[in-house]
Amino acid sequence: MNFDLNQWYEEKIDEDAIFDYKGRIEDEDVTRILNSIERILKAKDESPKVFKKIFNVLIELVQNLHHHGEVPADLNVDYNKFGVLILRDEGMQYRISVGNFIKIEGLKLIRDRIDQINTLSSEETRNLYRIILNNEQFSEKGGGGLGMVEIARKSGNNMEYQFIDYNTDYLFLSIDVVI
Amino acid sequence: MNSLVLEGSPKTPSINFDGENGAFLIEGRSIPENSLDFYKPVMEWLDSYVNEPQEETKVSIRLEYFNTSSSKCILDVFKKLETIFKRGKKVIINWHYEVDDEDMLEAGEDYQSIVKIPFNMIEEDE
Numbered sequence: 591m592n593f594d595l596n597q598w599y600e601e602k603i604d605e606d607a608i609f610d611y612k613g614r615i616e617d618e619d620v621t622r623i624l625n626s627i628e629r630i631l632k633a634k635d636e637s638p639k640v641f642k643k644i645f646n647v648l649i650e651l652v653q654n655l656h657h658h659g660e661v662p663a664d665l666n667v668d669y670n671k672f673g674v675l676i677l678r679d680e681g682m683q684y685r686i687s688v689g690n691f692i693k694i695e696g697l698k699l700i701r702d703r704i705d706q707i708n709t710l711s712s713e714e715t716r717n718l719y720r721i722i723l724n725n726e727q728f729s730e731k732g733g734g735g736l737g738m739v740e741i742a743r744k745s746g747n748n749m750e751y752q753f754i755d756y757n758t759d760y761l762f763l764s765i766d767v768v769i
Numbered sequence: 770m771n772s773l774v775l776e777g778s779p780k781t782p783s784i785n786f787d788g789e790n791g792a793f794l795i796e797g798r799s800i801p802e803n804s805l806d807f808y809k810p811v812m813e814w815l816d817s818y819v820n821e822p823q824e825e826t827k828v829s830i831r832l833e834y835f836n837t838s839s840s841k842c843i844l845d846v847f848k849k850l851e852t853i854f855k856r857g858k859k860v861i862i863n864w865h866y867e868v869d870d871e872d873m874l875e876a877g878e879d880y881q882s883i884v885k886i887p888f889n890m891i892e893e894d895e
Contacts, residue, residue: 617802621780624800639869642834646872649800649836656802716875723844724883736837744872 593754593762599674602687606678608634614669615655623652627677634679644677644684644769646744650737651675651688651767659690662760689764697753697761704765707738708748715743745769770821773814781807782832786814791823795846796831799839808842815849825859826850831893832873840876847884854886865891 603610609627613619627648631641655673665672673690692700710718719739742749750766770788777783782797801807828850835843847862854860862884864877874890881888 620802625779638867642870642872646834649834653800653802653836653838716879720879720882723840723879736840740837 593756595674595762598689598754598762598764599676602676602678604678606680606685607676608679609677610675612674613672614667615652615659615671615673616669617656620652620656623675624648630677640684640769643744644686647741647767647769648677648686650741650744651686651765654737655688655690658692660692660760662691662757664757684769686767686769687764688767689762691756691760692763694759694761700763701751701753703735703738704749704751707742710742712743712746715739719743741767770818770823773811775810782835784811786811786818788818788823791826793826793828794831795829795843798833799835799843801836801839804836804838804842808839808845811842812845812849815846819849819852822853822858826853826861828860828862829865830862830877831865833867835876844880844883847880847886851884851886860886861889862886863889863891865893867893 599610599612608630611619611623615623624645628645631644636644652673652675655675656671659671659673661667661670661672673688675689676687678685678687707715707718719736722736722739738749745767747768750768752764754762754764756762772788773784773786775781775784777797780798780801782795782799785794785796787793799807830843850860850862862880864880866873866877874892877888877890881890
């Protein structure tokens with residue numbers, strides 16, 4: 591049974607979903623997505639504190655999609671950065687779900703990274719953030735590996751993730767962050 | 770020493786580094802996809818300033834948001850200023866954060882823990 595992206599996406603969009611996006615994630619798309627969500631949250635009159643937390647986590651998640659969202663050939667699109675994002679208002683909490691394709695060889699690195707961060711206390715997350723911040727090395731994508739740590743730190747919750755088989759070269763990675 | 774003025778945009782902060790008076794301001798949002806590109810001219814300007822700094826350099830940071838890719842660049846700005854501080858010039862960083870924005874206060878404390886320049890944490894009413 592092959593992974594059906596459209597079905598996966600449709601199932602995520604229920605009455606709690608207040609924003610959803612599936613497609614190209616170039617610079618201008620990142621800007622548009624962030625602008626749209628900012629408008630939606632402002633219209634909901636969300637407290638500045640919660641608003642800022644959500645926005646901070648969103649910035650990292652959307653920019654992760656921009657830097658890492660691969661495009662398998664059978665998607666048949668004419669761009670090379672692809673991702674999905676759904677923001678849900680679940681009443682007591684917000685849930686941001688993101689998804690993107692990754693090359694199979696990237697699985698271990700990402701899984702180990704998230705697993706490691708998920709085991710840390712908030713104090714340990716803060717310390718790890720400071721260590722990476724002060725490390726001279728920048729990753730080739732420029733983010734220096736801080737993004738995931740920042741997401742965990744700002745949300746205060748573990749990241750829920752799933753790797754779904756897609757084809758012989760690619761997996762679909764979905765990550766949920768609750769705020 | 771001339772000044773560096775960069776106008777802000779929805780994703781990049783306004784930069785106003787007054788080389789004549791040693792008054793530096795970074796304000797707004799710093800969330801570009803590629804921060805290295807944005808901060809390159811800032812670093813280059815600072816390289817010149819480090820060679821002929823004012824007796825006192827006062828830095829005001831008034832950021833609403835910054836992404837992790839910017840956070841390293843901001844640290845690099847502070848590290849350049851730290852060079853001046855270590856040479857005996859006066860450098861102060863005023864880190865402004867909105868009332869109740871504990872995350873931004875913590876972010877300032879992160880830098881304070883790494884950089885040897887004195888920081889003032891300044892809470893602002895909205």
